[in-house]
Amino acid sequence: MKIIDGKALAVQMQADLKVKVEKLSEKGVVPGLVVILLGEDPASQVYVRNKERTAQRLGINSKVVRLPDQTSESELLALIDQYNQDEQWNGILVQLPLPAHISEEKVLLAIDPKKDVDGFHPMNMGRLWAGNPVMVPSTPAGIMAMFKHYDVDLSGKRAVVIGRSNIVGKPIAQLMMMANATVTIAHSRSKNLSELTKAADILVVAIGVAKFVTADMVKKGAVVIDVGMDRDENGKLCGDVDFDSVKEVASLITPVPGGVGPMTITMLMEQTIRSAEMSENNNSYSSNK
Numbered sequence: 437m438k439i440i441d442g443k444a445l446a447v448q449m450q451a452d453l454k455v456k457v458e459k460l461s462e463k464g465v466v467p468g469l470v471v472i473l474l475g476e477d478p479a480s481q482v483y484v485r486n487k488e489r490t491a492q493r494l495g496i497n498s499k500v501v502r503l504p505d506q507t508s509e510s511e512l513l514a515l516i517d518q519y520n521q522d523e524q525w526n527g528i529l530v531q532l533p534l535p536a537h538i539s540e541e542k543v544l545l546a547i548d549p550k551k552d553v554d555g556f557h558p559m560n561m562g563r564l565w566a567g568n569p570v571m572v573p574s575t576p577a578g579i580m581a582m583f584k585h586y587d588v589d590l591s592g593k594r595a596v597v598i599g600r601s602n603i604v605g606k607p608i609a610q611l612m613m614m615a616n617a618t619v620t621i622a623h624s625r626s627k628n629l630s631e632l633t634k635a636a637d638i639l640v641v642a643i644g645v646a647k648f649v650t651a652d653m654v655k656k657g658a659v660v661i662d663v664g665m666d667r668d669e670n671g672k673l674c675g676d677v678d679f680d681s682v683k684e685v686a687s688l689i690t691p692v693p694g695g696v697g698p699m700t701i702t703m704l705m706e707q708t709i710r711s712a713e714m715s716e717n718n719n720s721y722s723s724n725k
């Protein structure tokens with residue numbers, strides 16, 4: 437068993453990104469990321485602070501707009517429109533989840549697809565599924581970067597994703613399919629889940645249930661990617677995978693923390709830089725593949 441060190445890979449990739457930002461800044465193009473956060477959810481506060489700190493370290497202009505939980509949908513939409521128009525900000529991210537009175541769909545549709553560094557706009561989701569991705573959600577992008585760095589060849593392999601969210605499950609399935617894996621998406625209604633997961637050469641888990649995947653569900657030698665950010669019975673941060681037991685079965689496994697999370701932030705920075713590059717090239721908005 438080998439542990440995938442997402443933190444170390446993130447640090448390494450961020451060093452390259454910092455150089456990129458310096459070069460762009462010399463040309464007068466300073467990437468700018470605005471993060472909009474509604475409410476006081478403590479986990480969201482941590483993630484947003486991490487994003488802000490990383491952006492600043494790389495020389496990316498960054499701004500966090502903190503708004504009360506009760507902010508109306510129309511106020512939020514007006515704010516997004518304001519940043520759509522403002523050339524100083526080439527990346528706009530609205531932290532999810534949103535309060536229940538706000539339509540996530542309306543908000544994601546309102547963000548200019550060119551500035552949609554999360555890749556959650558239907559235009560960017562559609563382009564991903566069409567096989568011509570432009571903006572790719574950062575968690576799946578980070579997982580693909582891990583596969584590349586650790587020489588995980590997906591071609592012809594059986595990949596199983598547990599979780600069908602728009603932000604992780606669906607896009608990682610498509611990215612692995614584009615890398616020629618045979619992909620199965622399992623979810624809370626799947627029957628005989630263990631039967632599916634035991635056949636997986638690659639297992640990606642993104643469900644938000646602490647230590648859900650146990651060693652008996654995993655094939656010997658599988659690569660296991662844990663997207664969970666959960667709390668265990670003692671309130672300690674853990675993932676969707678029971679790391680201590682599954683690590684004895686897997687050939688490669690990501691820890692929580694220090695696995696997928698730092699890569700997510702890194703890929704968000706990369707997308708922000710790419711979106712700044714596109715804005716420099718006459719607003720070209722085209723596939724990166």
Ligand SMILES: Nc1nc(=O)c2c([nH]1)NC[C@@H]1CN(c3ccc(C(=O)N[C@@H](CCC(=O)O)C(=O)O)cc3)C=[N+]21
Pocket residue numbers: 482483486529530531532533554574575665673692693694695696697698700701
């Ligand atoms: N519009 C939007 N875009 C997102 O990308 C987005 C979002 N909304 N909502 C919430 C999820 C979650 N997410 C994380 C990012 C980094 C860590 C991260 O850095 N984790 C650290 C530990 C952090 C800690 O100590 O709690 C680690 O795994 O090592 C975790 C989770 C981004 N998300």
